[in-house]
Amino acid sequence: MGGESMTRDASLKLGAAGLVAAGLALSSGMALADAYPERPVEMVVTFGPGGGADVMGRQMGRLMEKPLGVAIPVSNVAGASGNAGLTHLRTNPADGYTLGTLISLTVASWASGLGDSKPEDFRVISVVQNSPSFLFVSADSPYQTAQDLFDFAKANPGQLTVATSGYGTQDDVTLKLLAGGGVKMENVPFQSPGERYASPIGGHTSVLYEEPGDVAQFLKAGQLKPLVVFSMERHPAFPDVPTSAELGHEISGLDNFRSIAVRADTPPEILTRLEAAILEATASADWQKFCTDTYSCIQPVTGDAAQKMVTDFLQLVSKQLAS
Structure with missing residues (x-):
């Protein structure tokens, strides 16, 4: 009996100690949240x-x-x-x-x-x-449709250059997938976003891989033209721009x-x-x-x-x- 009582008392003390510890942890977390941020x-x-x-x-x-x-x-x-x-x-x-x-x-x-x-x-x-990504060209580009662009790239592998954000990015992945489908273009990375956006307008590259929001000012000014969107559905803001899937390239999810x-x-x-x-x-x-x-x-x-x-x-x- 005495042993059972002592065991029960010890269990109660341990339980109480656990509750106290849990309470301290909870109050400590609440205090941390209340204090943050202090700078x-x-x-x-x-x-x-x-x-x-x-x-x-x-x-x-x-x-x-x-x-x-x-x-x-x-x-x-x-x-x-x-x-x-x-x-x-x-x-x-x-x-x-x-x-x-x-x-x-x-x-x-x-x-x-x-x-x-x-x-x-x-x-x-x-x-x-x-946002899905697009291929853009300058408004005065000789390639006014995605089909024009892809046909030239197939006939002249590597001659067209594409301004991208870097190697290893989905820009690069998309170009590799296009190349696998016969549309081979050269990746030209730019570290400066501004230089990348302006590169096809200035004739430094043939094409730009980008999201429309990042080049909205150039689209509104009529300096860039979207040719293709890498998505399973057309973009609601650009309903006349075909998807890559429509052109025979199942590239989406990127x-x-x-x-x-x-x-x-x-x-x-x-x-x-x-x-x-x-x-x-x-x-x-x-x-x-x-x-x-x-x-x-x-x-x-x-x-x-x-x-x-x-x-x-x-x-x-x-x-x-x-x-």
């Missing part, structure tokens, strides 16, 4: 100034300042198809004071062997933009998504605060105008679904490169 939060843009990732990162940072109550300065850490900036993000403390842009161009580069990052190194807070991410081991209480701030930002009138103007509006993807979107995209690109 400015850095937004690392993984590409150079003026590009789509840069514009998105700056817009998102500006709109997140109000819900978080601190300044969010932007740092452009460009290079290696976005991998240089992700290394900066990955090597900073997992305390929520360093955010970064994680976009599909960089994820595609992992499948090509660039960089040493992987999806599980990061926690994707939210995917906030998505849309350019953009997300905001942190290190994978960032405390969950901070992730919750950041997700709430992003959702408030994307619900704002300013963001809605921005995404409409850049043809990139989507319902924000958060949590496990956002993480899965990155891993699925990496698997898709890896499979296409292996085929």
Whole structure:
């Protein structure tokens, strides 16, 4: 009896101790969430100034300042198809004071062997933009239709040059898939987004691979013309532009998504605060105008679904490169 009583007392004490520990952990997490952020939060843009990732990162940072109550300065850490900036993000403390842009161009580069990052190194807070890519030419190009362009490329392999964001990105993957179908064009990477956008207009390249939102100003000015969209369906904003599938090239799923991410081991209480701030930002009138103007509006993807979107995209690109 005495032994049973002592055992029961010990169990009760252990149970009570566990409840106390759980309570302390909960209160500690709540305190962390209440205190965060106490100073400015850095937004690392993984590409150079003026590009789509840069514009998105700056817009998102500006709109997140109000819900978080601190300044969010932007740092452009460009290079290696976005991998240089992700290394900066990955090597900073997992305390929520360093955010970064994680976009599909960089994820595609992992499948090509660039960089040493992987999806599980990061926690994707939210995917906030998505858009299929197009091939654009200058308004006075001799190739006024996609069929004209593809016919010339087939007859003259490698003579046409395409301005891209880099090797290993989905730009590069798409060109390889086209080459496999007989449309061989030369990849010409540009680190500067502005120079890339202007290259076909200035005659430095024949074609541009890009999303319409990133070159909206050139489209509105009539300087660039879209020829083909890499999607299973025509783009609602460009209903006269055929899909690659219509031209005999089944290339889809390589849309350019953009997300905001942190290190994978960032405390969950901070992730919750950041997700709430992003959702408030994307619900704002300013963001809605921005995404409409850049043809990139989507319902924000958060949590496990956002993480899965990155891993699925990496698997898709890896499979296409292996085929």
